[in-house]
Amino acid sequence: MFHSSYIELSKSALQNNITFLKQQIGPGVKLSSVIKGNAYGHGIEPFGSLAQQCGVDHFSVFSADEAQRLYAALLQPATIVIMGFLDNDELEWAIQHELEFFVFEPDRLEAAAKTAKALGKKAVIHLELETGMHRTGFDTGYLPAVQTLLNNYSDHVHLKGICTHFAGAESFQNHQRVTAQLERFIEQVKQLQATGLQAEQLHTASSAATISYPQSRFDLVRVGIMQYGFWPSPETYTYYTSQNKEQNDPLQRLINWKSRIMTLKQVAQGDYIGYGTTFKAPRDMVLAIVPVGYAWGYSRSLSNQGQVLIRGHRAGVVGIVSMNVLTVDVTDIPDVTQGDEVVLLGKQKDQSISVASFAELSTQLNYELLTRLPLNIPRLIVD
Numbered sequence: 001m002f003h004s005s006y007i008e009l010s011k012s013a014l015q016n017n018i019t020f021l022k023q024q025i026g027p028g029v030k031l032s033s034v035i036k037g038n039a040y041g042h043g044i045e046p047f048g049s050l051a052q053q054c055g056v057d058h059f060s061v062f063s064a065d066e067a068q069r070l071y072a073a074l075l076q077p078a079t080i081v082i083m084g085f086l087d088n089d090e091l092e093w094a095i096q097h098e099l100e101f102f103v104f105e106p107d108r109l110e111a112a113a114k115t116a117k118a119l120g121k122k123a124v125i126h127l128e129l130e131t132g133m134h135r136t137g138f139d140t141g142y143l144p145a146v147q148t149l150l151n152n153y154s155d156h157v158h159l160k161g162i163c164t165h166f167a168g169a170e171s172f173q174n175h176q177r178v179t180a181q182l183e184r185f186i187e188q189v190k191q192l193q194a195t196g197l198q199a200e201q202l203h204t205a206s207s208a209a210t211i212s213y214p215q216s217r218f219d220l221v222r223v224g225i226m227q228y229g230f231w232p233s234p235e236t237y238t239y240y241t242s243q244n245k246e247q248n249d250p251l252q253r254l255i256n257w258k259s260r261i262m263t264l265k266q267v268a269q270g271d272y273i274g275y276g277t278t279f280k281a282p283r284d285m286v287l288a289i290v291p292v293g294y295a296w297g298y299s300r301s302l303s304n305q306g307q308v309l310i311r312g313h314r315a316g317v318v319g320i321v322s323m324n325v326l327t328v329d330v331t332d333i334p335d336v337t338q339g340d341e342v343v344l345l346g347k348q349k350d351q352s353i354s355v356a357s358f359a360e361l362s363t364q365l366n367y368e369l370l371t372r373l374p375l376n377i378p379r380l381i382v383d
């Protein structure tokens, strides 16, 4: 292998998570697999086809380029919804290939309608409503204009969904804001229905809302972080366990990020390790040099803090994480050898390095840490 590290994706873990999520939402609710941010760092291509093998047939992406990558990687047809960035230039491609997309401004809606008409096709849209997130979404003031456009272009626009997104359902601090959003959503949907605008799918819930606000599931849930085996927040997990009297985490992580020992180095007590003087050897030591650094997403803030697994033991990072290498203390690990597997994230024997602990040390959120795992680390599917 020509790479200094690689990321394994566990198929059985994904199957477990998808089965769990489908059980939670029941047969009447569609599961959309959110794979923005390079499938939360897992890799759009390997993750997309793996998800299909695990029974997923509906995906949500952020942008047209992600949609293109997914479209090319899928093994069989699936529904793809673009939730965010789609230039008017890319509309043509999306409509031609029958992708669905959110619209949240009249210009986009009009451009979609005209493009579909020119192509002799139907644009399949999801009307995103502003309910209090204040990011994207139609303000109520626009709804009459939306309605006129939809009526004028009824042959070329199919209103498939009406949706919104909550401003932080993973924290109960936002409870009032989220429930107010839900009420506004229901109210606006009623108003649209009263004027004759119907959609097959109402959807609002991300992972956190799916668990903590079951009434927000409607016809479809857009689940990102949980399918990868992570809870959106400790609060969501606590809520789940309290509701279900369950003691074990039902989710499993897919990711194992692995490298190997590039070389070993003996140092004497009193020697400084790596750049600068942040680490002075307190005793004679054996160090392992691992060919992964901040250029591959191993944060510099894990200097003198991070841990890795070698031969089923934890080994601490000593000194500053460099661009391409990090150094760990292996003095007390028996039989350590050049070429030994190093687990940066994930499991080895009965030990594990969780993204949560890793993220806490580097003050990054699960979401942020995962999505920063670089594109160019190879992803391998394992069972």
Ligand SMILES: *Cc1c(COP(=O)(O)O)cnc(C)c1O
Residues within 6 Å of the ligand: 034, 036, 083, 165, 205, 206, 207, 208, 222, 223, 224, 225, 226, 232
């Ligand atoms: C990211 C995102 C989701 C999924 O969020 P998770 O917390 O990862 O489940 C759902 N909907 C929208 C609009 C999003 O941007």
